[in-house]
Amino acid sequence: MNHDAYPDDYIRAILNSVKSIAMVGASPLNVRPSYFAFKYLAQRSYDMIPVNPGHVGKELLGKPFVASLSDIDRPIDMIDIFRNSSHIMPVVEEALTLDPLPKVIWMQLGARDDAAALKAESVGIKVVMNRCPKIEYGRLSSEISWMGVNSRTLSSKRAPAPTQGMRLSLNRMSVGGGDTAASDRAAKNKSEQS
Amino acid sequence: MSDRLPGFSTLAVHAGAQPDPTTGARATPIYQTTSFVFNDADHAASLFGLQAFGNIYTRIGNPTNAVLEERVAALEGGTAALAVASGHAAQVVVLQQLLQPGDEFIAARKLYGGSINQFTHAFKSFGWNVVWADPDDIASFERAVTPRTKAIFIESIANPAGSITDIEAISTVARKAGVPLIVDNTLASPYLIRPIDHGADIVVHSLTKFLGGHGNSIGGIIVDAGTFDWSTGGKYPMLSEPRPEYHGIRLQETFGNFAFAIACRVLGLRDLGPALSPFNAFMILTGIETLPLRMQKHCDNAKAVAEFLAGHPAVAAVNYAGLASDKYNQLARKYAPKGAGAVFTFSLKGGYDAGVSLVSKLQLFSHLANVGDTRSLVIHPASTTHSQLDDAAKVKSGAGPDVVRLSIGIEDKEDLIADLEQALGA
Numbered sequence: 118m119n120h121d122a123y124p125d126d127y128i129r130a131i132l133n134s135v136k137s138i139a140m141v142g143a144s145p146l147n148v149r150p151s152y153f154a155f156k157y158l159a160q161r162s163y164d165m166i167p168v169n170p171g172h173v174g175k176e177l178l179g180k181p182f183v184a185s186l187s188d189i190d191r192p193i194d195m196i197d198i199f200r201n202s203s204h205i206m207p208v209v210e211e212a213l214t215l216d217p218l219p220k221v222i223w224m225q226l227g228a229r230d231d232a233a234a235l236k237a238e239s240v241g242i243k244v245v246m247n248r249c250p251k252i253e254y255g256r257l258s259s260e261i262s263w264m265g266v267n268s269r270t271l272s273s274k275r276a277p278a279p280t281q282g283m284r285l286s287l288n289r290m291s292v293g294g295g296d297t298a299a300s301d302r303a304a305k306n307k308s309e310q311s
Numbered sequence: 312m313s314d315r316l317p318g319f320s321t322l323a324v325h326a327g328a329q330p331d332p333t334t335g336a337r338a339t340p341i342y343q344t345t346s347f348v349f350n351d352a353d354h355a356a357s358l359f360g361l362q363a364f365g366n367i368y369t370r371i372g373n374p375t376n377a378v379l380e381e382r383v384a385a386l387e388g389g390t391a392a393l394a395v396a397s398g399h400a401a402q403v404v405v406l407q408q409l410l411q412p413g414d415e416f417i418a419a420r421k422l423y424g425g426s427i428n429q430f431t432h433a434f435k436s437f438g439w440n441v442v443w444a445d446p447d448d449i450a451s452f453e454r455a456v457t458p459r460t461k462a463i464f465i466e467s468i469a470n471p472a473g474s475i476t477d478i479e480a481i482s483t484v485a486r487k488a489g490v491p492l493i494v495d496n497t498l499a500s501p502y503l504i505r506p507i508d509h510g511a512d513i514v515v516h517s518l519t520k521f522l523g524g525h526g527n528s529i530g531g532i533i534v535d536a537g538t539f540d541w542s543t544g545g546k547y548p549m550l551s552e553p554r555p556e557y558h559g560i561r562l563q564e565t566f567g568n569f570a571f572a573i574a575c576r577v578l579g580l581r582d583l584g585p586a587l588s589p590f591n592a593f594m595i596l597t598g599i600e601t602l603p604l605r606m607q608k609h610c611d612n613a614k615a616v617a618e619f620l621a622g623h624p625a626v627a628a629v630n631y632a633g634l635a636s637d638k639y640n641q642l643a644r645k646y647a648p649k650g651a652g653a654v655f656t657f658s659l660k661g662g663y664d665a666g667v668s669l670v671s672k673l674q675l676f677s678h679l680a681n682v683g684d685t686r687s688l689v690i691h692p693a694s695t696t697h698s699q700l701d702d703a704a705k706v707k708s709g710a711g712p713d714v715v716r717l718s719i720g721i722e723d724k725e726d727l728i729a730d731l732e733q734a735l736g737a
């Protein structure tokens with residue numbers, strides 16, 4: 118997979134197929150991006166599991182925290198990692214010990230570890246880096262258009278008004294896919310410099 | 312579903328708009344309402360805390376305006392946009408995110424006269440210090456960079472003389488200085504020039520001009536290219552630092568490559584207040600649907616009129632980058648191959664008096680202070696749009712006393728030429 122620019126079909130297929138998502142680094146603080154994403158994805162009917170050893174015994178929006186991926190009692194379709202790039206590899210290594218393996222490993226905005234990605238992809242796991250599933254879900258459904266964001270999708274179909282707890286259709290026509298050409302170039306330059 | 316890129320005209324009609332979820336209305340409805348109900352207390356809290364996508368209050372966002380925002384973002388190749396009440400409001404909101412009191416920004420000397428005034432006087436009272444540079448001398452931008460420089464501001468096609476700015480060269484200076492390049496793309500519109508493709512980090516427009524295109528609605532817009540990294544060095548605290556306005560959210564960390572547009576909305580528009588009326592957004596959206604058709608006609612007419620004037624014995628000089636003899640023609644061929652815009656100046660051998668006489672005799676051209684209308688417009692910048700400048704600054708900005716500015720409309724070019732001919736000849 119070219120991790121500098123993901124086709125919309127790749128992201129769409131992931132978000133349409135996964136049901137359970139373990140969020141590593143989920144924060145109970147309601148101004149942290151992980152809290153935003155956790156809450157949004159839960160409202161869009163994903164089975165969310167917060168993973169954070171610092172908060173075991175507490176709940177995040179009614180879901181009990183677990184200390185690590187291996188403490189989860191059911192198969193996980195996707196692992197969403199809210200950690201800096203330098204902390205990705207141990208999480209991926211732990212994920213690779215799970216049975217069954219997760220189908221997707223997703224690294225949040227700003228996080229990228231190409232070696233960890235290669236390792237996961239070598240056993241058939243799909244990898245997304247430096248993206249946010251909340252933003253991508255909002256983009257492909259065009260719900261994010263409320264914020265003036267370029268969803269880079271078009272549709273001449275009438276969609277139902279989005280309400281809480283509802284899954285939205287992500288099957289709109291793509292405009293080029295990936296991110297915008299200019300922002301993709303900027304991200305690539307940045308990752309090459311670091 | 313393959314990821315293919317629709318053309319510009321398709322985006323001009325479709326981007327951002329889809330049938331209304333409630334009624335099925337195909338044209339974008341005018342959501343003429345101040346406020347939007349919340350589903351429950353948690354939904355309200357999520358919206359106020361920026362955790363959910365949705366509408367609160369039209370000063371912060373409105374569904375009609377959102378269609379306009381996404382459409383212009385798509386046409387410019389940006390990640391997001393924010394519509395505001397005017398082009399001037401766009402400039403205030405952009406710089407509020409970038410400058411603290413005592414900071415500087417570098418601006419091209421050739422700008423719309425209203426922008427020169429805003430930068431020189433209004434912004435000075437905020438402690439934002441403009442440093443002027445010459446867009447024809449790229450090194451003058453490099454020399455102007457100091458540790459307090461926070462942005463560079465240029466026009467793609469510069470008012471009033473329609474000169475073309477070397478966006479790529481200046482973007483190189485901005486990148487070296489570690490500051491964003493802001494490009495006012497009003498006179499080109501994204502149909503002629505897409506500054507983000509040439510290194511712009513932020514694009515602003517007066518929507519009042521070619522994008523709206525019909526001279527009926529004031530509006531402005533800010534487009535985020537998603538290209539600038541705001542996180543380095545604490546230089547842009549509105550984006551990189553925890554914001555007390557939102558209980559400690561860091562906008563870049565949360566919103567990634569559209570964080571600047573969000574900052575403009577939630578820190579700029581929310582707190583400064585220059586919201587665009589949804590009715591104006593609707594009028595401008597309707598205009599944008601025909602932008603590619605109009606803009607080509609504007610340019611084709613402008614070239615014909617400029618050629619006519621260049622051959623007229625009463626005319627001393629024509630400044631139109633679309634003419635092969637013009638000093639900006641090479642840059643026009645590079646940046647605006649479809650046409651060099653429709654706003655340009657010329658000077659008359661008879662000087663100031665001849666200019667006044669010409670304006671009074673024209674029958675089709677309207678004498679007024681706007682550009683980018685379907686109608687052809689004429690003005691004498693030295694006594695109007697650029698009148699607050701001193702004589703030396705007028706000449707430097709291309710608005711000397713003998714200069715007349717035209718904005719060529721989409722009428723039949725033969726009629727425009729005939730009108731100029733009678734006004735010049737009699």
